[in-house]
Amino acid sequence: MYSKPKTLSPHQTGQSYSARCLYGVAFACMTLALSCHAEEQVLEISIQNHAFSTDALEAPAGQKFKLRVKNLDSTPEEFDSDDLHREKLVPAGKEILINLGPLKAGSYAFKGDFHPKTAHGTLIVH
Amino acid sequence: MLASAIIVFREVLEAALIIGLVLVATKGIAGRGRWVMLGIGGGCAGAGLLAYFAENLASLAEGTGQELFNAAVLLVAVSMLGWHQIWMARNARSAREAFQALGRSIHAGEKTLRGLALVVGAALLREGSEAILFLYGIAASESRSSVRDMVAGGLGGLGLGAVCGAALYFGLLRISPRYLFAVTGTLIGLLAGSMASQAAGLLAQADWLPTLADPLWDTSGVLTRGSPLGQLLHILIGYDDRPTGIALLAYGITVGLIFGLGRAVQRRATRLT
Numbered sequence: 001m002y003s004k005p006k007t008l009s010p011h012q013t014g015q016s017y018s019a020r021c022l023y024g025v026a027f028a029c030m031t032l033a034l035s036c037h038a039e040e041q042v043l044e045i046s047i048q049n050h051a052f053s054t055d056a057l058e059a060p061a062g063q064k065f066k067l068r069v070k071n072l073d074s075t076p077e078e079f080d081s082d083d084l085h086r087e088k089l090v091p092a093g094k095e096i097l098i099n100l101g102p103l104k105a106g107s108y109a110f111k112g113d114f115h116p117k118t119a120h121g122t123l124i125v126h
Numbered sequence: 127m128l129a130s131a132i133i134v135f136r137e138v139l140e141a142a143l144i145i146g147l148v149l150v151a152t153k154g155i156a157g158r159g160r161w162v163m164l165g166i167g168g169g170c171a172g173a174g175l176l177a178y179f180a181e182n183l184a185s186l187a188e189g190t191g192q193e194l195f196n197a198a199v200l201l202v203a204v205s206m207l208g209w210h211q212i213w214m215a216r217n218a219r220s221a222r223e224a225f226q227a228l229g230r231s232i233h234a235g236e237k238t239l240r241g242l243a244l245v246v247g248a249a250l251l252r253e254g255s256e257a258i259l260f261l262y263g264i265a266a267s268e269s270r271s272s273v274r275d276m277v278a279g280g281l282g283g284l285g286l287g288a289v290c291g292a293a294l295y296f297g298l299l300r301i302s303p304r305y306l307f308a309v310t311g312t313l314i315g316l317l318a319g320s321m322a323s324q325a326a327g328l329l330a331q332a333d334w335l336p337t338l339a340d341p342l343w344d345t346s347g348v349l350t351r352g353s354p355l356g357q358l359l360h361i362l363i364g365y366d367d368r369p370t371g372i373a374l375l376a377y378g379i380t381v382g383l384i385f386g387l388g389r390a391v392q393r394r395a396t397r398l399t
Binding site for chain 1: 133181184185193259260262263264266327330332333340351352368370
């Protein structure tokens with residue numbers, strides 16, 4: 001009976017220690033993620049009159065980067081690419097950020113799913 | 127008109143096929159019509175709300191609100207499908223008994239119906255909101271004649287989707303009852319895998335999960351995901367011409383868990399009698 005609280009307490013401190021470890025790891029991950037984000041390149045593209053502003057989008061191979069898509073139209077569009085495995089709504093007059101990469105060298109087609117005839121482009125990775 | 131019909135059709139196809147499959151899987155359970163209708167009604171209402179709040183959702187969680195919300199909706203549907211599958215394994219010791227078991231346990235059947243109604247609602251919620259946003263875009267920007275075209279196209283796409291759902295339903299019902307539950311069970315397990323891999327893809331897009339290998343392999347030369355057959359297989363069994371590692375991992379874990387647990391439950395139920 002007397003030893004019961006004694007056996008309990010190291011267990012409890014162990015738990016809080018592992019919790020503290022977890023927090024530490026989470027914090028390290030967060031700072032790592034933040035520092036990675038800071039270095040990431042951001043490519044820009046806009047949509048106007050249901051078409052993309054450029055078809056000559058280029059990105060480096062083997063690196064994470066972001067694509068900022070600005071929708072200048074007054075109607076929503078959906079950025080869609082089977083090649084890139086991405087599908088994301090771009091509300092009217094708004095912009096979105098899409099996480100991409102690391103990608104292998106090659107060309108990746110994308111389109112505006114709501115206006116596929118006019119809104120399409122290619123991302124060249126090299 | 128044709129363009130909007132195709133776009134609406136693509137958005138509603140997934141929901142239509144899921145409704146068809148759920149109707150076959152719940153055949154013989156009392157009150158299935160009511161629950162499936164409830165799922166459809168709730169899903170449509172939710173799709174309207176989601177379309178209305180799309181802008182707000184997009185800006186949540188540092189711009190990853192869409193991905194996280196859709197992934198959560200998909201994962202709810204996956205767990206309901208898995209739960210139904212395991213419930214079926216416990217209640218129907220053999221395929222032959224399945225119909226009788228379902229007829230007997232009306233009360234228990236109601237539970238799995240609720241889950242599957244949620245699956246139907248979830249599918250309509252995600253795909254329906256996109257169709258609404260697309261149609262709203264046309265209605266807001268273009269001339270009156272093109273609005274008439276849009277309504278015709280939208281209804282045409284919706285109708286075509288419904289035809290595909292009905293084709294799956296009646297096609298499956300032609301299968302002999304002896305194998306029917308094995309077939310629908312397999313389809314439901316693979317559908318859950320497909321949804322889980324979609325959810326994993328969205329979480330990778332939000333940078334919550336690593337992509338792992340991208341792509342693992344490339345079969346776009348054989349069958350592209352964008353083709354009609356590729357799209358059908360993508361919805362039903364999760365076909366992807368260039369799958370990522372994380373999508374395949376999520377698919378494997380889900381399908382493995384559902385079939386593995388289903389078999390274990392069934393074996394135990396058989397041993398008990």
